[in-house]
Amino acid sequence: MVVGSTYQKLTKPNPRTYIGSGKVSEIKSAIHALDVETVIFDDELSAGQLRNLEKVFGGDVRVCDRTALILDIFNQRAATHEASLQVALAQMEYQLPRLTKMWTHLERQAGGQVKGMGEKQIEVDKRILRNQIGVLKKELETVRKHRKQYRNRRISVPVPVVSLVGYTNAGKSTLLNQLTGADVLAEDKLFATLDPTTRRVQMKNGKEFLLTDTVGFIQKLPTTLVAAFRATLEEISESSLLVHVVDISHPLSEQQIEAVDKVLSELDVSSIPRLIVWNKVDKASDPQKIRQEAEKREDVVCMSALNGDGLPEFCNAVQERLKDSMVWVEALLPFDRGDLLSTIHQVGMVEKSEYTAQGTFIRAHVPLRFARLLTPMRQLCASRP
Known part of the structure; x- marks a missing residue:
């Protein structure tokens, strides 16, 4: 319960007490x-x-x-082994320089001909903490290797990956649940999601993509947390498309957008196409004005993830953006490779398909990693009379 708040304007923080x-x-x-x-x-x-x-x-x-x-908030929200490890590591690295002389009476006494004090208790505490940090880092490295194996397995399947990013409590988990029916915790509180959750989304036209929900960002996100959650944030760098979910009804939405952009710039994902979703439009003071403003921009979709309003427009926009991350192919598929033809229709965008004596001639946009599988067929197509 907050009983009061105050602030002070200073040219620079007081080195002893931060405030005057x-x-x-x-x-x-x-x-x-x-x-x-x-x-x-x-x-x-x-x-x-x-x-x-x-x-x-x-x-x-x-x-x-x-x-x-x-x-403290992260510690309360950690629900899985990976999240607990990440939070524990960040907490220990935060505590290490802040250990105080609480147990001086336990310091080892000098013995024999050695003068002065023995090992101080604070030095013992720091050594114990450093050892624990080392153990946690090894455990997290194992977790990262497992996550990388899962990612590599996903990459082998040519389904585009779409990552939801945004300020904490913007509605990312609610959007994931609305699209996939996944039972992901979505509450009106900070950092409800600490672990990335990936689900398959199938649209009405039969197209598919994988949707990943990531940890919420915040202004002045501590560097220890960015480092500890590297495995979680690595999911973002493997995406075909980033969907930036914004709580447009929040009075500080502009500052929140800047905070998310800052973290994304640190992750070096500027080359990945981006789609902006103005969420919670129904809660805004003037929904009509916001919708009109969004129509002027090509990269913005308005919606309410809670009631599903604007969901079809969102799916269409995602499909258009994914097309930008795909490559154009013309390939001649042998009749015995019906599996490839089915996959192209599922994950790509087919412009034309034509049955010939040699096989099925197809022109389409497909994900880059899938285009590599079609290289032999493309050569065959080039040599076609």
Whole structure:
């Protein structure tokens, strides 16, 4: 329960306490007056700043920075083994420089002719933590290898992959559920999805694509989390199309779009085609105005993932964008390769098919990796009289 909030304008943060001494005194008074248990700073604090603030505010008050808060939320949302490993690693790497001298009475005493103190307890704690971090990294590497094997298996099947990206709570999981009937957790809360979920989507015209739901982004996403969730974010780089889901009803939607674009630029996926979905249009103050604005742009689709409004337009837009990521082929398929013909109709876009004495002549847009399988047939087509 939030009992109060405050802010301060400074040219640069105070190196000792992040905020000025007057503001520290003001917050301390408020803590005692309102019986506060936790003070949250909307920025990352250094280990020294955390210690100094906790000393001033008193031992019973927890000082929590933005990164610690996000890690706490991630810890509550982690539902699978992979997510738990990723969060645990990020938490330990965050804690390592922030360990305090809590157990000085356990420090080893000097013995024999050696002068001075023995090993300090904080050094023991840091060594234990570093060992645990090493173990977690090895476990995560195993998880990454398994995920890569699954991706390679998917790549061998020529179905395009579409990744849902966007700010946390924008409606990505709701859209996945609406399209596929997948029972993915979709709640009105931050970071409800931590693990990528991939489902097959079949449209009414028989075309198919794989849809992947990814972890939600946030402004000033801690670098430790970006590193820990690398396996999750790697899914994005393997996509044929990125669908950027935006909560257009949110008052800060522009800032949220910028935050997502910033993370995507760090992942180096600028070459992947993108489609923008303005979600929750029905909740906006002026839905008609938003729809008119979207019509002026070629890369935007309006919809409400919760009630399915705009879903056909979304599917059509995805199909058009996937066409851009495909390559044009002309191939002569032997009659005994009916399986290839069926797959082209399923994952590609056929412009013309013609039955000849040598086989089926086909002209179509197909995914690049599938076009490579057709290379012998394309050569055969080129040599055709």
